[in-house]
Amino acid sequence: MAYKILVVDDDRELRETMSEILVDAGFVIATASSGEEALTVLKGQNFDVVLLDMIMPGLGGQEILPLLKRQAPRARVIMITAFATVENAVAAMRRGADDYLTKPFKVDELLTAVRRSLEEARLLDCGFQIEMDSTFSCLSNTIRRDILKLIDREQRLRFMDIARHLGIEDHTKMNFHLKLLRNADLVGQDENKYYILTPQGERIMACLSKLTKDNPPQ
Template sequence: MSTKTILVVDDNNELRENICEALESENYTCLSAASGEEAIDIARNHAFEAALVDLVLPGINGIELIGQLRQQRPHARIIMITAYATVENAVEAMKQGASDYLIKPFNTSDLVMTLQVNSGDDEDSCCDNIDEDALFYTLSNEIRRSIIDLLGKNSTMKFMDITRALGIEDHTKMYFHLKVLRKAQFIEQTESEYALTQAGRSVLGCLYTIHRNFMQ
């Protein structure tokens, strides 16, 4: 079995070295960069299967770096690592091409599991082929995230079932959020029932990725 190469980008020297030691103990090969500029230079000259990119970096920030690494190595899986966990950061990272999101501090088992989950070379990001503005607008609101999650657990639901499940008594508010989701083509309405579209199921995948990391 060939050894996978991982690029680790973090300006914290001690943390970066610790991550590389942990990866090497699990039979990965580690490339190391202390800045976005250094990471881009490495990407030009070395192939790697995945990159761990810190959100806060000197010079080019992590979000911008993700996009540039995707251009250099389009088949590499890119995982954002950060202590600053927000849904907005997670969605923006995925819009730029990140495959997953790890919250500091994390242990070796979390790191290895995340790399294994994201080991497919040709697998698309869960947010590929989705309108970026619609995706961000949808996931930035808790009620819309809850509707997507609820419809993911139930194939179809009526309006009143959704309002009762979410505990929302203001029907005008609920109609507004359902309208936003329908306009984005993330849900569809058939007679009196609502269901996720194919795009909505992709959004649900993004949501599960974010939740898995935020709730660990």
């Protein structure tokens, strides 16, 4: 399963050079000579990485970056420019680029950046093959979300601590919800039976904290 990379550059020669390097390295390549063409190509297929020139006639890299991210949110984007300033680089990253390469670059730099992006994508995705049904049905219950929030804040808690914190006097009820959380692999227990978040649980909470604001800045 070779990784697919889209090379977007108006300079035909550079496009072909990059393609050659990447093909030699075992990647599957498609090219586009403009931002508009890139968006069309992206409609048809999924890419793992997009190499995007900043400066192109018509829509430049800066302009299509947000469109591209919307079209293919899972693709990693590496911006390429000859015009490297700190401000430009920061601006590109702020807009959602994942990495930034300055022309001229060495073959190794290109390959390193691509491989690193792929590696990061793998880390992001992977281990994250969630059992959606159990995960979301866990999250659909207020008590369970409160338990998660509490453990997330306190790091490690034991059974009765959770019950008291949340004012749940019936411990069998707690147990019922804790069991569901354990089955969904969102919480686990350490060697001393303290309840803790699993890695999955932590990721979910990180994601959740972006969707809510229950501690608004006072």
